Amino acid sequence: MKSDLPRLMEKRGLDAFVVAGGEEYSAIRDYVTNGAAITGGLILQKRDGEPLLVVNGMEIEEGRKSGLDTRTYAELGYMDILKDEKDLDKAHILFWGNCLKAIGVETGKIGIYGVGAINQYLEYYQMLTETYPQYQFVGEKGLTLFTEAMITKDAAEIERIKSVAERTNLVLDQTWQFIAGHALNADETVIKADGTALTIGDVKRFIRRALLEVELEDTHMIFAQGRDSAFPHSRGESDQALKAGQSIIFDLFPRELGGGYHHDVTRTWSIGYAPPALQALYDDVMTAFDISMEAFGVEKPTSLMQTAVLDFFEGKGHPTARSTPGSLDGYVHSLGHGIGLNVHERPSITHLRDDDRFLVGNCVTIEPGLYYPDKGIAARIEDLCIVSDSGELVSLTPFKKDLVIPIQKA
């Protein structure tokens, strides 16, 4: 969690970090500025020091809401630099020196983090290295400073995650009721009161509105039917009519409005009835879900959970990402992932990585699935879970796991 940052910096030999980046939403910027609504600037922190937020004067009021020591570019001498240096990139690099001095770092190893234009920062890195022999600027891959800090959530984060979960469960229920409130025609098409087909686009519009009512925003939900459902990341065709007896994968991962903590849930639905092949697939996925929850143990490697699911699916004759790497049939993905300000964080729950363990404060998805594109059927079930203070895996997605949405005949 965030309070681990000084310890995690020490482990990496970092004397300071700089969070840079562009206008894109950046989970790291959100994390270190306590959600300040800024679109640029720099955040610098000396190990065992307090963070300094440096913003454009236009963003000073929003920057101050971070609660951090907040200064403008002008206050830290940027305008003086511009008097002599007309190249804005070079001026920006010179400004880093002012900022590093402002946090009392005259020498040492500086980690650069953030989300930005890769091409630009490759150039900036060269310029920084040439301009400042007294600093050693470094990047980091794999389990980075912030990736590692974010693996566990503190009490304030868990509270926000629980609130997002409650609101998402409400929207799941509203969506179920919305679909169930329609009717099937003789063609097994779901129709509206006016007799026209209910489309995936209609359902997505309903969901986006419902999310907005509870101050959440959609981030590319999946609502995919039939063959589409069998490609895990196919989002569904807006103009497609809902039909009875088709596998529908509904994967919703909304976040707090404007950027923030996520929920992540998947339900598999079939309207009216479930064909036997889909029901059998669904039963296997539900069993795998139960096996996952039973395989959990705090401090245990996360890979053991995935292995238990791989063993089960392979025993039932399904190809998997372990038995048949690259297959588009069967169980083709990992079992789950950490989640927070990013939709994908650590720990990973995969057989490809055996260095992640479950820890108190984890917030993870558990999402076994089976996919058969040629048969046009699929099933996935996903709950978001936290590892509680007492070391239990607790689902925050109580919404029912029924396959069939009952519906009336028109």
Add this chain to the structure above:
Amino acid sequence: MKSDLPRLMEKRGLDAFVVAGGEEYSAIRDYVTNGAAITGGLILQKRDGEPLLVVNGMEIEEGRKSGLDTRTYAELGYMDILKDEKDLDKAHILFWGNCLKAIGVETGKIGIYGVGAINQYLEYYQMLTETYPQYQFVGEKGLTLFTEAMITKDAAEIERIKSVAERTNLVLDQTWQFIAGHALNADETVIKADGTALTIGDVKRFIRRALLEVELEDTHMIFAQGRDSAFPHSRGESDQALKAGQSIIFDLFPRELGGGYHHDVTRTWSIGYAPPALQALYDDVMTAFDISMEAFGVEKPTSLMQTAVLDFFEGKGHPTARSTPGSLDGYVHSLGHGIGLNVHERPSITHLRDDDRFLVGNCVTIEPGLYYPDKGIAARIEDLCIVSDSGELVSLTPFKKDLVIPIQKA
């Protein structure tokens, strides 16, 4: 525009580019994949070749919607790499070699672009350079390959931009009507039918819903009143009640749902009546807006337009970013910016940069403003304009520029 890419690559001596990056929305990825709904992968293009899209198997269906040659990681040998290389970062770097071979580039200068974790790509750059002596990997700052391509929009882009503009103008009108439909109490507070205050949060909720109805999404609108309005990027306090006679800065820059082209418009409103000081400020801004439009000339430096506005404001006694750099009073920002898939693109309309010229196909904002935080008043007017085929600057924001929203007494 996009068809300029080969020429712009040649100008930079690039034999190929690779668009990489993380799960964040990336305008460049959107641009080169024609809006494919993917969350990762690589796009590679040889100069004078066709782009190749490489995606995770789970995203193959969405990837194919790009219309590009689309292959999965497995098809290009990633699973074979994983057999011998368990370090996923190293495996990814080895995979770049497969992809570069697949587009027929065996040697040469390769530009790396995209939006991603800066720390990760600083490491990847070192690994790529060490792994592949036959390639020279480069970044780029300033006017980059894609920044330069995006300066002008093609006919298909202009069509989408016009559609977003029409829908945004509709929402502006709905918002005006929404506010005007309320009433003022004796306290000069805007109240709802139940007598409670209409807050900025209420207005923002109305706007977000209205945007959703026309398939647009908010990206952090500004609706700031009184003192807040005088900090150009203050977004406004949700729990603040709307009051009569206050300067309200309403800056809306929505985009196509899920990421895409933007509109960008600002109106300054005062409910019921305008105090003389605000009216005078507003009149100066409106004059500056007219001066801007008159200063336009296709092929002319964009900085001339900013200079004309600076001259006018300084002549009226306002501090500016030229006369008083770093000031929070007066005209504290640039006059405008290009806009497209990114909310801020080139050309810039600023006195700090004299190398941008207006070109047919530009899509730019024109947004003079004046800010006085200590007096708690401000005004900004912004239209989005395109440079038409005939070389005219045409506003796509016809919505009225009235300062005062008439309102009834309760």
